[in-house]
Amino acid sequence: xxxxxxxxxxxxxxxxxxxxxxxxxxxxxxxxxxxxxxxxxxxxxxxxxxxxxxxxxxxxxxxxxxxxxxxxxxxxxxxxxxxxxxxxxxxxxxxxxxxxxxxxxxxxxxxxxxxxxxxxxxxxxxxxxxxxxxxxxxxxxxxxxxxxxxxxxxxxxxxxxxxxxxxxxxxxxxxxxxxxxxxxxxxxxxxxxxxxxxxxxxxxxxxxxxxxxxxxxxxxxxxxxxxxxxxxxxxxxxxxxxxxxxxxxxxxxxxxxxxxxxxxxxxxxxxxxxxxxxxxxxxxxxxxxxxxxxxxxxxxxxxxxxxxxxxxxxxxxxxxxxxx
Amino acid sequence: xxxxxxxxxxxxxxxxxxxxxxxxxxxxxxxxxxxxxxxxxxxxxxxxxxxxxxxxxxxxxxxxxxxxxxxxxxxxxxxxxxxxxxxxxxxxxxxxxxxxxxxxxxxxxxxxxxxxxxxxxxxxxxxxxxxxxxxxxxxxxxxxxxxxxxxxxxxxxxxxxxxxxxxxxxxxxxxxxxxxxxxxxxxxxxxxxxxxxxxxxxxxxxxxxxxxxxxxxxxxxxxxxxxxxxxxxxxxxxxxxxxxxxxxxxxxxxxxxxxxxxxxxxxxxxxxxxxxxxxxxxxxxxxxxxxxxxxxxxxxxxxxxxxxxxxxxxxxxxxxxxxxxxxxxxxxxxxxxxxxxxxx
Amino acid sequence: xxxxxxxxxxxxxxxxxxxxxxxxxxxxxxxxxxxxxxxxxxxxxxxxxxxxxxxxxxxxxxxxxxxxxxxxxxxxxxxxxxxxxxxxxxxxxxxxxxxxxxxxxxxxxxxxxxxxxxxxxxxxxxxxxxxxxxxxxxxxxxxxxxxxxxxxxxxxxxxxxxxxxxxxxxxxxxxxxxxxxxxxxxxxxxxxxxxxxxxxxxxxxxxxxxxxxxxxxxxxxxxxxxxxxxxxxxxxxxxxxxxxxxxxxxxxxxxxxxxxxxxxxxxxxxxxxxxxxxxxxxxxxxxxxxxxxxxxxxxxxxxxxxxxxxxxxxxxxxxxxxxxxxxx
Numbered sequence: 001x002x003x004x005x006x007x008x009x010x011x012x013x014x015x016x017x018x019x020x021x022x023x024x025x026x027x028x029x030x031x032x033x034x035x036x037x038x039x040x041x042x043x044x045x046x047x048x049x050x051x052x053x054x055x056x057x058x059x060x061x062x063x064x065x066x067x068x069x070x071x072x073x074x075x076x077x078x079x080x081x082x083x084x085x086x087x088x089x090x091x092x093x094x095x096x097x098x099x100x101x102x103x104x105x106x107x108x109x110x111x112x113x114x115x116x117x118x119x120x121x122x123x124x125x126x127x128x129x130x131x132x133x134x135x136x137x138x139x140x141x142x143x144x145x146x147x148x149x150x151x152x153x154x155x156x157x158x159x160x161x162x163x164x165x166x167x168x169x170x171x172x173x174x175x176x177x178x179x180x181x182x183x184x185x186x187x188x189x190x191x192x193x194x195x196x197x198x199x200x201x202x203x204x205x206x207x208x209x210x211x212x213x214x215x216x217x218x219x220x221x222x223x224x225x226x227x228x229x230x231x232x233x234x235x236x237x238x239x240x241x242x243x244x245x246x247x248x249x250x251x252x253x254x255x256x257x258x259x260x261x262x263x264x265x266x267x268x269x270x271x272x273x274x275x276x277x278x279x280x281x282x283x284x285x286x287x288x289x290x291x292x293x294x295x296x297x298x299x300x301x302x303x304x305x306x307x308x309x310x311x312x313x314x315x316x317x318x319x320x321x322x323x324x
Numbered sequence: 325x326x327x328x329x330x331x332x333x334x335x336x337x338x339x340x341x342x343x344x345x346x347x348x349x350x351x352x353x354x355x356x357x358x359x360x361x362x363x364x365x366x367x368x369x370x371x372x373x374x375x376x377x378x379x380x381x382x383x384x385x386x387x388x389x390x391x392x393x394x395x396x397x398x399x400x401x402x403x404x405x406x407x408x409x410x411x412x413x414x415x416x417x418x419x420x421x422x423x424x425x426x427x428x429x430x431x432x433x434x435x436x437x438x439x440x441x442x443x444x445x446x447x448x449x450x451x452x453x454x455x456x457x458x459x460x461x462x463x464x465x466x467x468x469x470x471x472x473x474x475x476x477x478x479x480x481x482x483x484x485x486x487x488x489x490x491x492x493x494x495x496x497x498x499x500x501x502x503x504x505x506x507x508x509x510x511x512x513x514x515x516x517x518x519x520x521x522x523x524x525x526x527x528x529x530x531x532x533x534x535x536x537x538x539x540x541x542x543x544x545x546x547x548x549x550x551x552x553x554x555x556x557x558x559x560x561x562x563x564x565x566x567x568x569x570x571x572x573x574x575x576x577x578x579x580x581x582x583x584x585x586x587x588x589x590x591x592x593x594x595x596x597x598x599x600x601x602x603x604x605x606x607x608x609x610x611x612x613x614x615x616x617x618x619x620x621x622x623x624x625x626x627x628x629x630x631x632x633x634x635x636x637x638x639x640x641x642x643x644x645x646x647x648x649x650x651x652x653x654x655x656x657x658x659x660x661x662x663x664x665x666x667x668x
Numbered sequence: 669x670x671x672x673x674x675x676x677x678x679x680x681x682x683x684x685x686x687x688x689x690x691x692x693x694x695x696x697x698x699x700x701x702x703x704x705x706x707x708x709x710x711x712x713x714x715x716x717x718x719x720x721x722x723x724x725x726x727x728x729x730x731x732x733x734x735x736x737x738x739x740x741x742x743x744x745x746x747x748x749x750x751x752x753x754x755x756x757x758x759x760x761x762x763x764x765x766x767x768x769x770x771x772x773x774x775x776x777x778x779x780x781x782x783x784x785x786x787x788x789x790x791x792x793x794x795x796x797x798x799x800x801x802x803x804x805x806x807x808x809x810x811x812x813x814x815x816x817x818x819x820x821x822x823x824x825x826x827x828x829x830x831x832x833x834x835x836x837x838x839x840x841x842x843x844x845x846x847x848x849x850x851x852x853x854x855x856x857x858x859x860x861x862x863x864x865x866x867x868x869x870x871x872x873x874x875x876x877x878x879x880x881x882x883x884x885x886x887x888x889x890x891x892x893x894x895x896x897x898x899x900x901x902x903x904x905x906x907x908x909x910x911x912x913x914x915x916x917x918x919x920x921x922x923x924x925x926x927x928x929x930x931x932x933x934x935x936x937x938x939x940x941x942x943x944x945x946x947x948x949x950x951x952x953x954x955x956x957x958x959x960x961x962x963x964x965x966x967x968x969x970x971x972x973x974x975x976x977x978x979x980x981x982x983x984x985x986x987x988x989x990x991x992x993x994x995x996x
Contacts, residue, residue: 044484148342151647153606156624156640163628164350254490258610261492262625277492281614284499284516296493304488472729565770568725572765573785573836574757577750587775663775663820 045312052305055298059106071100072269080283083290090290093283098276102295105271108179109253110302112187112272116252119191121245124198129229131199132206139203146196154193155258161189162264171269180270186259190252198244205237239317243310250306257299273299329656336648343644344418344637348389351633377402392424392637393417418641424634428627434638438620444519445612445619449604451535452542457597459547464554469581471559479551486548491607495541495614502537517616538615542607546600553596557589564588591662598654602647672843672876673699673722678736678746680714680721683729687949691717693900694736696975699844704870704877706891706908708884708923712945714900715880719846722746723761724753740844759789762837766849768829772821778805779817782836789840804835807872808865827858831865838869845870846878851886863890884927888912893981896920899946899956902975906982916984916991918961955987963988965995 075095083090089098131142149157162185169181209215210233218228253273259265260274267275273295280292376382380391380401396413416422423434467476502514514537515521520530561567562585570584609621616622620639627635659665680692692714699705707715720726722738722745738745745756757763765771773781782804783797792800798817805813808831821829830850837845847866851859863886870877879891887894887908894911896904896919904917915921922941943960946952955961958968967987975983976996989996 144339144342147339148346151339151343151644152347152640153603153643153647155606155609156643159609159625159628160347160350160636160640163631250488257490258492261490262610262613277496281492281496281499284496284504287504289500289504292493292496296490296496300485300489300493303490304485307484307488565765565767566773568720569763569765569771569833569836570773571725572723572757572763573788574754574759575784575788576754579784579788584773584776588773591775663777664822667820667823 042312042315044308045316048305048308048312051301052309055106055302055305056110059103059110062103063107066100066103068104070097071104071271072096080288080291089294090288092276092291098290098294101271101276102273102298105273105276105295106298108183108266108270108272109256109274109299112183112190112256112266113249113253113302115187116190116194116256117245117248119187120194120198120248120252121241123191124195124244125202125234125241127195128199128202129206129234132203133210133225133229133233135207142199143203146199149193149196154255157193158189158255158259159262159264161192162186162259165189166264178269180267182265182267183270186256186265190255194248194251194255198241198248201240201244202237205240206233209233209236242317243314246306246310246313250303250310253299253306254303328659329652332652332655336652340641340644340648344393344641345389347637347640348392348633349385351631351636352385352388391415391417392634394419395422423638423641426627426632426635428630428632428635434634437635438623438638438642441618441620441623444617445605445608445621447531448535448538448542448608448611448617448619449601452539452546453597453601453604455539455543456546456550459543460550460554463547463551465558465581465586467551467555468558468562480555483548483552487545487552489545491541491545491610492614494544495537495611498537498541498544499614519618534615534617538611538617541614542604542611545607546604550593550597554589554593557592558585561585561589591658594661595654595658598650598657602643602650605643605646669700669702671698672701672741674737674739675718675722676737676739678718678721678738679734680717680726680731681734682731688951689948690950690952691900691948692721693952695897695900695902697895697902697905699876699878701843702874702876703893704879704891706887706894707878707880707897708882708887708894709897710882710945712948713897715897716848718897719763719848719878719880723757723763723846724748724750725763755789758785758837758842759840760842761844761846762840762842763846763848764830764833764837764850767853768826768833768850769821771833772829774821777818777820778824778832782817782832782839785836785839800839801835804839805832807869808832808835808838809861810835826854827861830854830858830862834862834865834869838873838875841873842875844876844878846880848880849882852881852883859886866890884923896923899948899952901952901956901972901985903957903986904984905975910979910982914979914982916978916982916989917986918963918988918990919957921990922960955985961988963990963993967995 073096077095078087078091079093079095081087081091087097087099089102092098092101127142127146131139165185165188166182169184171181172179172184206229214232215228218232223232256265256272257274257277260272261277263275263278265274266272276295277292280288283291380388380396383391391413395415395417397416399413400409401411401413402409415424421435426432426434426437429437463479467479470476499516503516506514515534516537517534519534520526521534524530562581564585566588567580567584570580575584605621608619609625611617612619612621613625624636624639627639675698676696677694678692678696679694682689682691695714695718697705707719709715717726721731721733724745726733733746736746740756740760745753748756772778779798779801782801783792783794786792786797786800787794802814802817805816810816810828810831816824821832824832833850845866850866851862854862866877867890869875877891879887881887891908893905893907895902896911896917898919904911904915904920906914906916911920912924915924919941922939925939926941928938941960946956946959952972954969955964955972958964961968965988971987973985973987975985977983987995
């Protein structure tokens with residue numbers, strides 16, 4: 001190649017067409033649009049949302065059709081009846097209509113799930129953020145504590161705590177309905193045993209995010225620490241928190257069901273899907289499947305829906321994949 | 325490597341102390357141990373007081389914890405209530421292997437109580453775990469190789485439903501189908517209660533048959549979630565560059581899947597499974613209650629309900645130690661299996 | 669020298685949720701025994717995809733070889749069954765890839781990764797295979813070769829890993845080596861070493877080679893003939909000398925003038941090619957380079973030029989004569 005050839009000026013030809021933005025690049029998409037589009041593609045997540053809404057409607061809307069008095073009304077003449085037109089889910093061991101009890105039980109189960117998850121998120125985020133941001137002694141202490149809780153399998157811990165607090169809190173009357181004090185107990189102990197999981201996630205996020213430049217910038221401009229944590233870093237780590245919180249609801253509902261099933265959870269007079277199952281296994285031989293099938297199915301259904309939802313959220317919120 | 329192990333063990337010790345302290349405090353308020361002791365509340369005041377002093381229940385919690393930990397044979401307790409301690413204690417403390425005696429099974433050492441039931445639970449757990457590992461590998465690999473096929477979709481849906489089920493649901497459904505319905509249809513039904521039929525005695529075949537339903541209930545859920553996990557790691561491994569290289573070398577498909585891909589896909593699973601094993605004990609609690617299986621889970625529930633602190637603490641500490649040990653084993657196993665860690 | 673590989677009108681597409689990606693749009697070329705052919709083009713122009721299509725390394729659910737043939741010693745590779753292809757891969761046609769860290773299996777020893785091809789293709793006994801593996805490592809310049817056999821890929825440096833890849837590829841004495849940007853991930857000094865190694869091996873084993881790269885600088889000392897690709901089409905084919913001395917396609921010209929050169933005066937600004945790479949999601953219409961070509965006119969946008977001979981062994985796909993700026 002000679003230099004002269006390299007220097008041939010190529011006159012810009014006036015015939016070159018102007019390219020529109022579309023032809024060059026795809027239009028810029030905001031995070032919200034990307035998230036929504038990905039979520040929508042996830043058919044299972046949509047299914048999860050729909051069935052979740054339906055179940056919640058069933059539990060809370062159902063109380064417009066069935067009174068609580070009816071749910072608690074027991075008639076020993078009709079114990080252990082097969083599902084029929086009058087009692088679509090059958091009757092239980094003391095003659096109460098199971099359908100009605102699943103409606104009111106559902107309210108409590110969902111309530112427990114949500115509240116325990118909220119408690120778990122609040123504590124977990126707080127501890128995780130402090131641990132991750134400050135490091136040092138605070139981190140060491142909190143992490144030891146976290147590990148301690150995580151080392152004991154949750155059920156054992158819950159059972160011990162349920163026994164410890166059991167019967168100590170009186171019944172509460174709220175909005176005209178009476179709730180067993182054990183509801184509060186369950187919410188608190190589930191929250192107290194579930195936060196470590198979330199705290200670890202949040203801590204990891206904070207550890208990596210706090211090295212970013214926007215944190216440095218915030219510090220340099222004199223932003224107070226709590227603002228840095230809550231207004232700057234936290235919003236950036238929202239994705240795993242949302243996913244963990246969603247799955248936390250399912251987890252809480254499941255745990256409540258386990259504990260109540262074992263008799264140490266929510267006590268009478270309050271019904272939950274879990275304690276409806278209590279002792280159902282003693283009647284298996286008599287073929288009384290409706291005692292456990294309907295509440296059990298409801299639990300499976302709601303946990304399944306939340307799992308789908310959580311899965312979809314996880315895919316949708318993963319900032320790493322830019323493909324729509 | 326040895327330094328790493330030692331460091332981890334050293335870290336574990338304060339952890340275990342912390343756990344034991346927290347649990348001990350919780351257990352104090354659980355119920356009235358005196359009621360447990362003799363089945364009914366002892367009527368005579370002197371008896372109550374004597375028992376209280378004997379069990380050390382009159383001392384502050386921190387002292388009780390201390391006695392639990394290191395025994396009281398180095399000090400004297402006041403047995404006759406005159407305010408002067410004169411009888412030497414007989415407990416050696418947990419650190420010397422003495423977990424005390426059960427309050428419910430009077431006088432029986434905790435270790436003996438647990439040892440009677442432990443093998444039964446271990447039997448269930450080990451068999452269940454084996455089933456889970458083998459099953460989830462088969463299902464997971466198959467699913468990954470037939471991605472998006474009808475079978476894969478069915479398996480995926482089943483897995484999702486499976487791991488959304490609480491154990492009692494699986495167990496009850498299993499009982500219902502395999503015991504009640506089978507009986508109705510004249511098929512041989514599976515037993516649902518206990519470890520063996522008292523009339524037949526504790527033979528191997530009896531135990532095996534009685535094990536089927538509990539093991540199945542425990543394994544089903546974990547199988548569902550692990551098979552999905554394995555499917556995920558296999559798919560990821562199969563999409564890696566080194567699989568493309570293996571293909572370009574003309575290696576047979578089997579070799580590519582089971583050597584090149586699988587060896588890589590296995591690694592994270594070792595961690596997950598290893599850490600889960602001690603938690604299988606939790607599932608055992610519910611399963612043993614439903615199937616009346618004489619294992620540790622049931623032991624725990626029974627003694628917890630009666631406020632038998634020594635036994636409950638014994639079980640809990642054993643589990644905590646098991647978890648810590650398994651975590652360590654898993655870490656070591658992973659480090660050993662992954663050549664990137666093993667060789668610098 | 670006989671032609672050992674003849675590729676005719678190869679078209680490969682990918683079915684993605686966003687649409688069809690037209691990756692390779694009808695390329696044809698031939699490779700003679702023992703010769704080295706370079707394939708040049710920017711990222712995404714289809715050069716890697718075309719090579720992997722020939723060996724059946726494209727994942728077939730999203731990918732699809734729509735048409736074309738790749739005849740190797742009389743048999744069309746694209747029509748072969750998977751079983752037949754495994755006899756060709758590694759043994760007749762071998763491939764090395766761009767990133768040696770991800771292309772080598774991290775949990776298998778280097779020994780294993782070399783001996784497995786030997787055992788599969790030549791039926792060697794394990795002992796022999798290990799011996800041969802040691803020889804190969806020595807040949808590619810790994811110091812202390814026999815001891816390093818039991819090492820894992822992560823224990824080697826980047827350049828060494830690439831040598832291991834080369835040893836692996838050459839193990840069964842293939843007739844053709846396809847090198848997909850093997851030096852792109854390495855720094856310049858190592859690059860030179862690898863190129864030198866490959867030249868040496870080529871001579872020793874009298875192999876034909878297809879060398880894919882986006883770096884025109886590497887091509888010069890290595891290849892005999894060059895093909896320039898753009899947007900899934902071949903736009904120019906020439907001998908190395910002809911390409912550098914007498915480039916005839918506007919894209920080739922632009923590529924060459926974008927090369928920083930040591931012998932140019934420093935006041936010259938580096939020329940870059942205006943516009944952006946084509947969107948492969950649209951079915952190609954007209955000349956793919958037209959939107960960015962300074963010499964384009966009406967016909968270029970409507971009709972895609974076919975490869976046409978302009979001199980002995982020199983073909984271009986263009987409606988314009990770059991020397992005059994007028995249509996041909």
